[in-house]
Amino acid sequence: MNKLPKVSEDFPGWYQAVVREAGLAENGPARGSQIIKPFGWSIWESIWRELDDRFKATGHENMMFPLLMPTKLFEAEAQHVEGFAPEVAVVTHGGGEELEEPLAIRPTSEALIWDAYSRWIQSYRDLPLLYNQWCNVLRWEKRSRLFLRTSEFWWQEGHTAHASRQEAWEETLRMLEVYREVIEDVCAIPVYRGRKSPSERFAGADETTTLEGMMRDTKALQCCTSHFLGQNFSKAYNVQYLNPDGEQEYAWGTSWGLSTRSVGAVIMTHGDDKGLRLPYQVAPTQVVIVPIYRSDDERSTVMERADNVRNALVKDGIRVKIDDRDQFRPGYKFAEWELKGIPIRIELGPRDVGNDELIVADRVTSEKSAVSTSVAVSGMADVLKSSWQALYDDATRFRDSNTYDFSTFEEIAEGIESKGGFWRGIWCGDETCETKVTEATKATIRTVPLDKEDPHGSCIVCGKAGEETAIWGRAY
Ligand SMILES: [Zn+2]
Structure with missing residues (x-):
């Protein structure tokens, strides 16, 4: 065993060394790919089990969808394709020949699944559909870091369809709570729970909710997301159902995912100079x-x-x-x-x-x-x-000792640079102000509260009346 760098002196070096020396994972031969070794996979399997039991207890069923889809299918939802286009890998050759129709490797499965839902949903009696799949997905990455950012990773993706906005929003929050239980009560990672600002939303969602944890270098890590899709995918893939009054309506959707990134979160939340510290529920050996x-x-x-x-x-x-x-x-x-x-x-x-x-x-x-x-x-x-x-x-x-309340732009600009951490301040809701802070500090809005509340103050950038209190931080 080689000595680890100190957490406080070289966190990236510590992370790399601990992942290697503890036998968690290593790089695969293709750039951006990873090999998760048995010790690392066992931690993921425990997280998987904890989640899967809760998915079943809340009425969900597992299924399996294909890895490949015609690129045409993927392109139906405009925002979705625009958001994911730079990350999609496309298969152009098969069996030694150029394919007539190129095939996209799934970066996420909304397109595949809503296309199937258009055949599976006819009547309000077919709803809700509460499905999930455990699988790998591929998102082309230029820079990779084991567990945290790799081209191919494992996750679960839940995809549900509902008869009403209300029901779909409740599902979005129900699954966020399932995630909170596993991230906090199992993985022992305290999180801030909230919504993303519009600029950080999932491509194709009306609302994205998230759990944000603080790593040992005081940077943020998004542990999972649960999206309220509104009717965006049902309209793009023509998923309509006959309501009890005999009228056609578009279904309401959610999707939610938690990946092998969570293993990285466990490592970086709890590790110390001697290595990992594992919560007993996910420790391969207790x-x-x-x-x-x-x-x-x-x-x-x-x-x-x-x-x-x-x-x-x-x-x-x-x-x-x-x-x-x-x-x-x-x-x-x-x-x-x-x-x-x-x-x-x-x-x-x-x-x-x-x-x-x-x-x-x-x-x-x-x-x-x-x-x-x-x-x-x-x-x-x-x-x-x-x-x-x-x-x-x-x-x-x-986390609490590295979370600061602030009230001026200068405070966060100087504070993030010298202290890092999370910064809580009032925001007007305008993207211009958000961008201004991000450009000056490299910090992004990690969350705003789930329920909009009047913060009784003015935006730390423009001075206009505040819409909500945002938590800012530099993130993985
Ligand atoms: Zn503002």
């Missing part, structure tokens, strides 16, 4: 047991106890690993599991067996104590929960 011994006799005594402890913990549904690799010394193993962010380490030597004790070390708090075996085993679920709480509290403290 408890690692490191047996310590010198002789064969000691080995068999310690291993027997280690097996018993493991079996008892597994019975409680805890993911446990015994690190019995003989070629490494305990100190090396400790450092490796710390690098990988495993929440709890149990150290177990012959003396501990004699005392009927375990040494329990918490990765998040760095606390280490001797605990009687039975108490350690029966209390492990609670220990994991308090480790999660410490992680969440730490991330919340960090």
